[in-house]
Structure formats: structure tokens, C-alpha cells
Amino acid sequence: MKLLEGKTVLITGASTGIGRAAAIGAARHGADVALNYAHSDGPAQSCVAEIEALGRRALAVKGDVADPETARDFVAKAVDAFGKVDVMVSNAGICPFHSFLDMPAEVVERTFRVNLHGAYYMVQAAARQMVEQGHGGAIVAVSSISALVGGEFQTHYTPTKAGVHSLMQSTAIALGKYGIRCNSVLPGTILTEINRDDLADVEKRRYMEARTPLGRLGQPEDLAGPIVFLASDMAAYVTGAALLVDGGMYVNLQ
């Protein structure tokens, strides 16, 4: 069964990793997909090609989500190309691991701007378009297990993920009257570019694997199903929810 037949799905940060897997997952479920990205031209174009090979339409729009203008431009170009916006997946994010006491202010500022401000502007731009269209919609934000637990080298990052989770709770209230649902997914440790260097530390990687009851770290494709589900009418009565997708890592105290 195709869950997103005829829908237009916008995804930020879809050149690589979780966003890319979600874009391809949405296309497999019948959606046309607009993808935002910041730097990776080649991967963005190959994602477009992969979606088109599935028989769906795709559009890549380059832009830094930290700039509010990027959100307006992304939504406008998606509407020009596909006529509407049904789903926004706010996924773009960075995590430059760094110790707390000597954290440079610019690293904090940039991480907040990309991860939290970027999500805010994208969600707002998509919601404005959905309200104008008048037939509801779905917003899925990629938060993290890190919204719930800390990280020694992520003091600038975990608050952004808690913020994204909180944003979905508040927008679920603000947008419910328009039939727009807002939910978040909370991935655990997923093997992507964002943590390639961090997990090159074999001891750390083994530790993270050992903490995961399902016995392995996640792959980007592990997020595609939960994101497609929350975007789809199968989740018609789900809003303000947060879905952990972490192989059980969060509950594994001892």
C-alpha cells in the first residue's frame, strides 16, 4: 500500500543521511519530493535522479536553513513545481562535537541557527502555505534521543533537539485548528555523515552498539518508515507526539 500517493513532500537536509532516506521513502510511497540542502550538490542531484527513477517528480533547492529567506524560497519553488505542499519534514542539522568549557561562541550560534531557527522558519513557511491551501497537512521534525538525554560534547546540540521537540508540541496546538498535524521522530544513533568522525573511535562505537537492545546502530533507512507513517493519513489522529526510533537505546539503563 502506498501511503503518500499524490502528496507533495518537502524535506530539508535531504542530500545525505536521514533526510535522503526519507525523501526516497516518500517517493516509494507515491510522493513528489522537493529537497533542500546546503552544500552537497552531487548527492542532492543523485537523490533527485533516484526519485525520478521511481517514477516520481523531484526538485533540489540549495539554501542555508539558518536564513529565513531560504524557507520562503524553498516553499515557493516547491509550489511552483508541484502546485502545493502537503508535508514538511524538517530534518537539516549539524552536530560539531566540542567540549563545553572551551566551546567557541560561533559554534553555539551556528548550531542553534541551523538546527532550531532553521526548523522554526521552515515549519512556519510550510504551515503558512498549508493554511492558505485550506486542506491541512503534516509536519514531521527530526529531533533526537538527545532531546531527552545529554551528551558531554553536545552541550550546544542537545538543547536544539529538545527545542525542535518542543516546537512540534506547540505548533501541534497552534495548527490543529487548520488540520495540520505536527510530530517529531527521535532517532538514536544512526550511521551518517554527521557522526562519521565521532564513531571512527572504535571504542565509542562499540559502547553505543552495546547500549542498543536491538544490537546494532541505526541506518538512515530505519527512519524512512516512521517518517512516512507520521506524514501519512495512517497517522490522522496523531499530533504533538514524539516517536523514539533508537533500537531501544533510551530505555536501556541496566
Ligand SMILES: NC(=O)C1=CN([C@@H]2O[C@H](COP(=O)(O)OP(=O)(O)OC[C@H]3O[C@@H](n4cnc5c(N)ncnc54)[C@H](OP(=O)(O)O)[C@@H]3O)[C@@H](O)[C@H]2O)C=CC1
Ligand atoms: N545521525 C544520528 O545519529 C542522528 C541524527 N539526528 C538528526 O538527523 C538530522 C539529519 O542528520 P543526519 O542524516 O544524521 O546527517 P547528515 O550529515 O548525513 O545530513 C545532514 C543534512 O543536513 C543538511 N544541512 C546541514 N546544514 C544545513 C544547512 N545549514 N541548511 C540546509 N541543509 C543543511 C546537509 O546538507 P549538505 O550536506 O548539503 O550540507 C545534509 O543533507 C539532523 O537534524 C540530526 O540532528 C538525530 C538523531 C540522531
Ligand SMILES: C[C@H](O)[C@@H]1OC(=O)[C@H](O)[C@@H]1O
Ligand atoms: C550526531 C550524534 O551521533 C547523534 O546525534 C544525535 O542526535 C544522537 O543522539 C547521536 O548522538
